[in-house]
Amino acid sequence: MTQTIGPDDVAALCLGSVFLATGGGGDPYVNQLLTEKALRKHGSIQLVMPDALPDDALVVAMGEAGAPMVRMEQLPVGDEPLKALRAYEEATKRTVTHVIPFEIGGGNSVLPLLAAAALGLPVVDGDGMGRALPEAQMMTFPLAGIAPTPALAIDYRDDTVLFNTKDTAAYERQLRALLQVMGGMVLTVEFPMTAADIRAAAVPGTLSLARKLGQLLQSIRGEAEAGLPHIITFFETTLYRGCKQLFAGKVVDFERRTVGGFDVGTAQIDSLNGETARIDIRNEYLAITAGDTPLATVPDLITLIDEESSQPINAERLSFGQRVRVLGIGAPAHFQTDAALEVVGPKALGLPFTYTPIA
Amino acid sequence: MTQTIGPDDVAALCLGSVFLATGGGGDPYVNQLLTEKALRKHGSIQLVMPDALPDDALVVAMGEAGAPMVRMEQLPVGDEPLKALRAYEEATKRTVTHVIPFEIGGGNSVLPLLAAAALGLPVVDGDGMGRALPEAQMMTFPLAGIAPTPALAIDYRDDTVLFNTKDTAAYERQLRALLQVMGGMVLTVEFPMTAADIRAAAVPGTLSLARKLGQLLQSIRGEAEAGLPHIITFFETTLYRGCKQLFAGKVVDFERRTVGGFDVGTAQIDSLNGETARIDIRNEYLAITAGDTPLATVPDLITLIDEESSQPINAERLSFGQRVRVLGIGAPAHFQTDAALEVVGPKALGLPFTYTPIA
Numbered sequence: 001m002t003q004t005i006g007p008d009d010v011a012a013l014c015l016g017s018v019f020l021a022t023g024g025g026g027d028p029y030v031n032q033l034l035t036e037k038a039l040r041k042h043g044s045i046q047l048v049m050p051d052a053l054p055d056d057a058l059v060v061a062m063g064e065a066g067a068p069m070v071r072m073e074q075l076p077v078g079d080e081p082l083k084a085l086r087a088y089e090e091a092t093k094r095t096v097t098h099v100i101p102f103e104i105g106g107g108n109s110v111l112p113l114l115a116a117a118a119l120g121l122p123v124v125d126g127d128g129m130g131r132a133l134p135e136a137q138m139m140t141f142p143l144a145g146i147a148p149t150p151a152l153a154i155d156y157r158d159d160t161v162l163f164n165t166k167d168t169a170a171y172e173r174q175l176r177a178l179l180q181v182m183g184g185m186v187l188t189v190e191f192p193m194t195a196a197d198i199r200a201a202a203v204p205g206t207l208s209l210a211r212k213l214g215q216l217l218q219s220i221r222g223e224a225e226a227g228l229p230h231i232i233t234f235f236e237t238t239l240y241r242g243c244k245q246l247f248a249g250k251v252v253d254f255e256r257r258t259v260g261g262f263d264v265g266t267a268q269i270d271s272l273n274g275e276t277a278r279i280d281i282r283n284e285y286l287a288i289t290a291g292d293t294p295l296a297t298v299p300d301l302i303t304l305i306d307e308e309s310s311q312p313i314n315a316e317r318l319s320f321g322q323r324v325r326v327l328g329i330g331a332p333a334h335f336q337t338d339a340a341l342e343v344v345g346p347k348a349l350g351l352p353f354t355y356t357p358i359a
Numbered sequence: 360m361t362q363t364i365g366p367d368d369v370a371a372l373c374l375g376s377v378f379l380a381t382g383g384g385g386d387p388y389v390n391q392l393l394t395e396k397a398l399r400k401h402g403s404i405q406l407v408m409p410d411a412l413p414d415d416a417l418v419v420a421m422g423e424a425g426a427p428m429v430r431m432e433q434l435p436v437g438d439e440p441l442k443a444l445r446a447y448e449e450a451t452k453r454t455v456t457h458v459i460p461f462e463i464g465g466g467n468s469v470l471p472l473l474a475a476a477a478l479g480l481p482v483v484d485g486d487g488m489g490r491a492l493p494e495a496q497m498m499t500f501p502l503a504g505i506a507p508t509p510a511l512a513i514d515y516r517d518d519t520v521l522f523n524t525k526d527t528a529a530y531e532r533q534l535r536a537l538l539q540v541m542g543g544m545v546l547t548v549e550f551p552m553t554a555a556d557i558r559a560a561a562v563p564g565t566l567s568l569a570r571k572l573g574q575l576l577q578s579i580r581g582e583a584e585a586g587l588p589h590i591i592t593f594f595e596t597t598l599y600r601g602c603k604q605l606f607a608g609k610v611v612d613f614e615r616r617t618v619g620g621f622d623v624g625t626a627q628i629d630s631l632n633g634e635t636a637r638i639d640i641r642n643e644y645l646a647i648t649a650g651d652t653p654l655a656t657v658p659d660l661i662t663l664i665d666e667e668s669s670q671p672i673n674a675e676r677l678s679f680g681q682r683v684r685v686l687g688i689g690a691p692a693h694f695q696t697d698a699a700l701e702v703v704g705p706k707a708l709g710l711p712f713t714y715t716p717i718a
Contacts, residue, residue, distance in 0.1 A: 091450075091521070159529060162450070162521035170518060173540040181532040 003125065006044040007036045009211050010110060015311070016214030017109035020206070022301045023315035024284035025105025025132035026068040034078035035110045038117040045113055046122035048098065050204050053124065053195035058094060060085070060192050061102035061128055061141065062112040065153070065175055066185030067258045068283060068316050074156055080187050081115035088152040088189040091162045100124035100198065102139060102190065104206040105132030105284075106314060111187070123207065128191065130203035130239065130332035131301050134262055134283045135172045138344045140334040141191045142168035144201035151175075151190035155182035163190075176261045184258065203332050209238060217311060224310035224325065231327070240330045242359045246288055246295045247277045247326040248307070254320055256281065267318060269326065277326065279304075280351060281315050287351050288326055294353045296328040297346040299335035303327045330359030362484065365403040366395045368570055369469060374670070375573030376468035379565070381660045382674035383643035384464025384491035385427040393437035394469045397476040404472055405481040407457065409563050412483065412554035417453060419444070419551050420461035420487050420500065421471040424512070424534055425544030426617040427642060427675050433515055439546050440474035447511040447548040450521045459483040459557065461498060461549065463565040464491030464643075465673060470546070482566065487550065489562035489598065489691035490660050493621055493642040494531045497703045499693040500550045501527035503560035510534075510549035514541035522549075535620045543617070562691050568597060576670060583669035583684065590686070599689045601718045605647055605654045606636045606685040607666070613679055615640065626677060628685065636685065638663075639710060640674050646710050647685055653712045655687040656705040658694035662686045689718030 005013065014028035039045065053059070062081060089096060099112040104127040116123045128139035136148060148171040151163045161178055165171050171190075179186045193201070216234055220227025228245065235243035249271035256265030267279040277295065280287045285302040288295045296302050304313045307323035335344050336357070346353040364372065373387035373394075398404065412418070421440060448455055458471040463486040475482045487498035495507060507530040510522045520537055524530050530549075538545045552560070575593055579586025587604065594602035608630035615624030626638040636654065639646045644661040647654045655661050663672045666682035694703050695716070705712040 087523075091523075093452075159522075159524040159526075159533070161523070161533065163518075164446075164450075164520070165518040167518075170540075174518070174520065174537055177536040177540045178533055181529075181536045 003047040003208055004044040005039070005047055005113065005211070007039040010036045010039065012214030012218055013207065013211040014110060014214065015217050016210035016212065017104055018106050018314055019213055019217060019303055019312040020210055020301065021105030021132040021314065022284045022303050023281060024068060024134065025103060025109070026064055026107035027314050027316055028107040028110060030075055031107035031110050034076065035113050038078065038114050042117040042120070045116050047125045047207060048122045049125050050199045050202050053098065053198055055195050057097045057195045058192060059098040059100055059124055059198050060088065060096050060189050061100050062115065062187070062189050063102040063108040064111060064185055064187050066179045066261060067263045068106070068314070074183060074185060078114060080154070081111050082118045083158065084152065084154045084187045084189050085115040085119065087154055087160050091152055091160070092150045094192065096121070098122050098124050100202060101127040101207070102188070103127055103129040103132045104210055105129070108132065109207065109210055124198055124202065125207045126198070126202035126204045127206045128202060130206055130334065132284050133298070133344060136175065137168040137172050139191070140203055141193065141201045143334065143340050143343065146191055146193060146197050146201055148190050150192065151188060153178060153182070153186040153188050155186050180261045184261070203239070203334055220310050222309055224305065224307050227310040228325070235329055239332050240301065243327055243329045244358065245325055246328045247271065247290065249277065249324070251318060251320055251322045251324060254318060263315060269324060282349060283315065285315065286349050287346055287353060296358050297351060297353045297355055298349055299331035299341070299344040299355070300358050301329035301331065303329060328358040330357065362406040362567055363403040364398070364406055364472065364482070366398040369395045369398065371573030371577055372566065372570040373469060373573065374576050375569035375571065376463055377465050377673055378572055378576060378662055378671040379569055379660065380464030380491040380673065381643045381662050382640060383427060383493065384462060384468070385423055385466035386673050386675055387466040387469060389434055390466035390469050393435065394472050397437065397473050401476040401479070404475050406484045406566060407481045408484045409558045409561050412457065412557055414554050416456045416554045417551060418457040418459055418483055418557050419447065419455050419548050420459050421474065421546070421548050422461040422467040423470060423544055423546050424495070425538045425620060426622045427465070427673070433542060433544060437473060439513070440470050441477045442517065443511065443513045443546045443548050444474040444478065446513055446519050450511055450519070451509045453551065455480070457481050457483050459561060460486040460566070461547070462486055462488040462491045463569055464488070467491065468566065468569055483557055483561065484566045485557070485561035485563045486565045487561060489565055489693065491643050492657070492703060495534065496527040496531050498550070499562055500552065500560045502693060502699050502702065505550055505552060505556050505560055507549050509551065510547060512537060512541070512545040512547050514545050539620045543620070562598070562693060579669050581668055583664065583666050586669040587684070594688055598691050599660065602686055602688045603717065604684055605687045606630065606649065608636065608683070610677060610679055610681045610683060613677060622674060628683065641708060642674065644674065645708050646705055646712060655717045656710060656712045656714055657708055658690035658700070658703040658714070659717050660688035660690065662688060687717040689716065
């Protein structure tokens with residue numbers, strides 16, 4: 001059965017993506033409106049599971065890299081993903097057949113859809129993180145041995161840079177250095193992959209999962225107390241293998257700076273009975289600790305939902321005084337190996353914790 | 360008459376280039392040895408004046424960008440310029456017919472010769488600065504309205520980045536940000552130009568001039584007192600329109616750091632009769648002041664020669680206790696317009712001086 005994404009799916013897809021973005025991935029609101037408009041104009045997009053990809057497919061991953069705060073001021077027009085994909089094909093003399101989000105999260109989940117809609121391309125149902133994470137080497141693609149380049153970055157004034165390196169950590173350093181002088185955020189087309197690559201490396205089914213999760217979140221909007229059991233039940237049968245509440249309270253302190261091409265900060269949350277938790281942020285919510293004890297860390301997902309609306313809160317929307325519930329969701333199996341944890345575990349992100357799976 | 364550069368010309372060319380480099384451009388010693396070896400293997404290189412270029416020429420500028428101190432530790436093998444040019448042709452699908460140094464200075468004067476020798480290409484007798492300067496937008500090419508890209512940068516491990524922007528200041532920012540995460544120095548192939556572009560924009564004849572200057576410097580080696588009048592006479596009939604001694608003394612203080620992709624620092628020179636001069640450095644010697652009075656500033660050339668040997672001293676070879684003469688040489692006419700001085704004058708380089716030509 002062929003799945004499609006139409007204009008009426010986009011709001012749910014974005015909402016579910018914000019939940020899976022664990023605070024990062026960029027606020028999807030503008031991308032949501034642009035994608036709805038594009039799908040109304042060009043028609044629905046075909047969603048292809050990795051197993052159903054034709055063997056001669058050339059898939060590229062797309063998304064925005066940078067500090068999500070920047071996107072709150074530097075609004076997109078809507079043709080950027082199409083321009084990026086065309087510039088990539090022009091620069092590499094390759095013809096792309098499918099696109100895939102490099103992460104499922106916030107605006108980055110739907111960004112490839114904007115290019116796909118305009119070009120009539122199908123989108124792979126999956127992504128390269130099963131969540132959002134701050135750096136390129138943390139994607140499941142390089143963890144499976146896939147090279148990131150040729151990769152192209154395009155900035156707000158259509159300047160492009162084409163990278164050629166085999167080492168994703170080097171690519172990340174180059175990209176991060178560049179985007180800081182290219183307006184703080186760039187759109188990337190990267191990780192050219194075959195069907196076999198995608199089957200081996202992508203986290204499958206996350207676009208349709210995000211849509212389904214978003215539909216659930218829409219149905220329980222305004223009912224956090226009653227809605228939470230539905231969220232927990234939803235995750236039991238997914239590749240995330242579970243979800244639980246880690247903490248609840250009020251945001252009493254929050255500081256964030258845009259530094260080194262990331263939004264970096266901490267939030268303090270106090271519970272009604274006087275307990276305190278601290279959340280470490282680098283674009284995403286990376287760890288929650290009570291005292292010195294980590295309640296959860298990357299690569300497990302840490303998501304904040306609003307106490308009243310039950311809706312997920314992106315880090316750039318977090319503010320003093322919000323009452324929140326902090327949820328922990330299990331990391332995809334791609335991130336549970338020792339080799340992967342060297343790259344996506346708390347120590348790789350500068351946090352002095354040892355990863356203990358919450359699931 | 361066709362001019363050529365053979366293996367026996369390289370030492371003089373490098374020596375003259377260090378003089379014109381005003382402290383920057385990188386120490387040429389290793390490049391000199393590599394170029395001598397390449398010219399012995401491949402034969403002499405044809406030197407073509409801009410006026411003699413065929414109309415259908417495609418010229419690219421080459422050189423190394425970064426902090427010259429890095430090159431003192433990160434030694435080249437010799438095939439880097441060839442690799443860079445091949446990567447450029449591959450990435451842009453263009454066939455290069457001639458190369459030109461982006462600056463006449465230190466190792467950068469002969470670097471394009473390494474690629475030219477291996478490929479049998481002629482070299483344009485000229486460059487894009489008539490000296491060395493720290494940033495790309497300070498070249499005569501962009502001052503004449505020529506776009507810097509497609510441009511390619513390659514690092515010590517053959518990672519490449521292909522830039523596409525019309526704005527040379529943006530290109531410089533991107534390049535500088537990148538090279539700091541690519542080992543501190545990259546080799547660039549940039550400013551693709553037609554014969555008409557070169558005729559309008561290049562500083563002509565500087566390679567043969569550097570060779571002639573180097574031969575003069577060789578002939579007066581060890582005779583600074585007697586040699587200086589010969590240097591002064593030499594410059595009278597050149598596009599630099601003159602040379603004079605600005606100061607003489609001993610280096611009594613010198614500090615330098617590699618910061619932001621540049622070697623930045625100051626040197627203090629005390630004369631025998633108790634006067635003090637200060638030299639501001641950003642890769643190149645940018646200004647010399649006595650008290651608050653500038654004796655010379657960019658774009659005029661400031662060159663230090665050793666008191667005993669009369670040979671020019673690159674900034675990365677400058678050291679405490681050296682006895683030196685500071686010479687000022689007029690800037691090429693390309694830099695004397697108001698528009699050019701906005702880009703290469705002292706204020707553009709962060710110095711609180713107004714440019715007063717020494718000539």
